[in-house]
Structures are given as C-alpha cells and as structure tokens.
Amino acid sequence: MSDAVELGQRPGRGRPPRYSRDELIAKVVTVFNERGYEATSMEDLARATGLNKSSFYHHFTGKEELLGLGVGRALDALTAVLAEPESLSDRPAQRLEHVLRRTAEVLLSELPYVTLLLRVRGNTTVERDALHRRRDLDTRVAAMVRAAADAGEIRADIDPRLATRLLFGMVNSITEWYRPDPSRPSPAPDIASAVVTLTLHGLSTQPAP
Incomplete structure (x- = not known):
C-alpha cells in the first residue's frame, strides 16, 4: 500500500478521504477501543473512516487482520524495549529499572495500541498469537x-513471576485512567518516573519502616 491511499468511494458521497496506512490503522484501532473488537463490524469501520466497505476487503482480509496490525504495533514496541542496550548490560536492577521506565513510556506513546492489546481475550488466532507474545515478554x-533478586539488589522473598505481574499490573493500569490533553504539556516523563520510584521502593532490600 502506498503512503497515501484512497480505499474507495461510498455511494452518494464525494471524493473519498486519503489516509496513510498508519493513519487508517489508527482510526480502526480507535473504533475497536470505543466499541469493542467483537462488537465492531466492517460496516462500522467503513462508516467511521468514510470509506467503502468493499474497498477494505481489497486491501485487508477482514477485521482480524486489522486487529493484528494494531496489536502488532504495540507488541513490536514493547519487545524492542528488551533489545535496547540498557536492557542487556549493567547490573540486573538497573536493567530492570530501564525496562520498567521504557515500558511505561511505550505505553504512553502508543496508548491506543497498547489499550487494544490489553483487551485481547484469545478468541481468535490473532488474539491467541498476541497473548503468546505477551506471555513471552512476561517470562523474559x-x-x-x-x-x-539473586544478585541481592532487590528483595528475594516475592516470587519473580508474581512480582512481574504486580509490576506490570501497575504499568498497564495507566490505560484505564490516563487521557492525553493536547492543550497541556505531556506528563508522560513524570508518570514513568513515578512508576519506577514506586515499584523499586517496594522491592527495596531495606526493611520497611
């Protein structure tokens, strides 16, 4: 698909809008998040974008492929965090801190796509593949x-898998309450720093007061 595309003209309307591929996926993801993936029909997507429904099928196999493109963007961004140099070197606790901070930053910058990812339930092949990739990230x-914990840099009396669930439960909860306000400076850096401060204080090897 070219950078700017016309996906067809709806009957009785003028010239159809032109979208880049990323712009179109962003609009589709917005509809999925607003209506729910299962409740969204191709007609809903055509209505929301002003495009001809049949034209969607010329470029995409259906809404499951569109879901895959949306959640894939979130998963690719989250997976890339673990490949960053700061995630692979230095002390274990510093690597963990970097991953927590960057995961929060990715969530905030890719909020609609991560929101969609977190709502996946595993009812389709695309959803099951997405859940498999999420589980792989959790394992890593x-x-x-x-x-x-083995290095003595964080407390070792909490099971690592449980700690991971709790840590990312905090990060993922951001999707439930954070709403960007274009008229104000982004609080994303403050939110990411707060996540690191709270989680690593809770995992401190120092006894609680």
Whole structure:
C-alpha cells in the first residue's frame, strides 16, 4: 500500500478521504477501543473512516487482520524495549529499572495500541498469537526480576513471576485512567518516573519502616 491511499468511494458521497496506512490503522484501532473488537463490524469501520466497505476487503482480509496490525504495533514496541542496550548490560536492577521506565513510556506513546492489546481475550488466532507474545515478554521480565533478586539488589522473598505481574499490573493500569490533553504539556516523563520510584521502593532490600 502506498503512503497515501484512497480505499474507495461510498455511494452518494464525494471524493473519498486519503489516509496513510498508519493513519487508517489508527482510526480502526480507535473504533475497536470505543466499541469493542467483537462488537465492531466492517460496516462500522467503513462508516467511521468514510470509506467503502468493499474497498477494505481489497486491501485487508477482514477485521482480524486489522486487529493484528494494531496489536502488532504495540507488541513490536514493547519487545524492542528488551533489545535496547540498557536492557542487556549493567547490573540486573538497573536493567530492570530501564525496562520498567521504557515500558511505561511505550505505553504512553502508543496508548491506543497498547489499550487494544490489553483487551485481547484469545478468541481468535490473532488474539491467541498476541497473548503468546505477551506471555513471552512476561517470562523474559520475570527472569530479569529473578536475576536482580539473586544478585541481592532487590528483595528475594516475592516470587519473580508474581512480582512481574504486580509490576506490570501497575504499568498497564495507566490505560484505564490516563487521557492525553493536547492543550497541556505531556506528563508522560513524570508518570514513568513515578512508576519506577514506586515499584523499586517496594522491592527495596531495606526493611520497611
């Protein structure tokens, strides 16, 4: 697909809008998040974009492919965090801190796509594949938590998998309450720093007061 595309003209209307591929996927993801993936029909997507429904099928096999493109963007961004140099070197606790901070930053910058990912339930092949990739990410981060505990840099009396669930439960909850306000400076850096401060304080090897 070219950078700017016309996906057809709806009957009785003028010239159809032109979207880049990314712009079109962003609009589709917005509809999925607003209506729910299962409740969204191709007619809903055509209505929301002003495009001809049949034209969607010329470029996409259906809404499951569109779902895959949306959640794939979130998963690719989250997976890339674990490949960053700061995630692979230095002390285990510092690697863990970097992953937590960057995961929060990715969530905030890719909010609609991560929101969609977190609502996947595994009812289709695309959803099951997405859940498999999420579990793989959890496993890799749990190994980082275990390494930091083994090094004596964080407390070792909490199961690493449980700690990982709790850590990312906090991060993922941001999707439930954070709403960007274009008229104000982004609080994303403050939110990411708060996540790191709260989680690592809770995992401190120092006894609680």
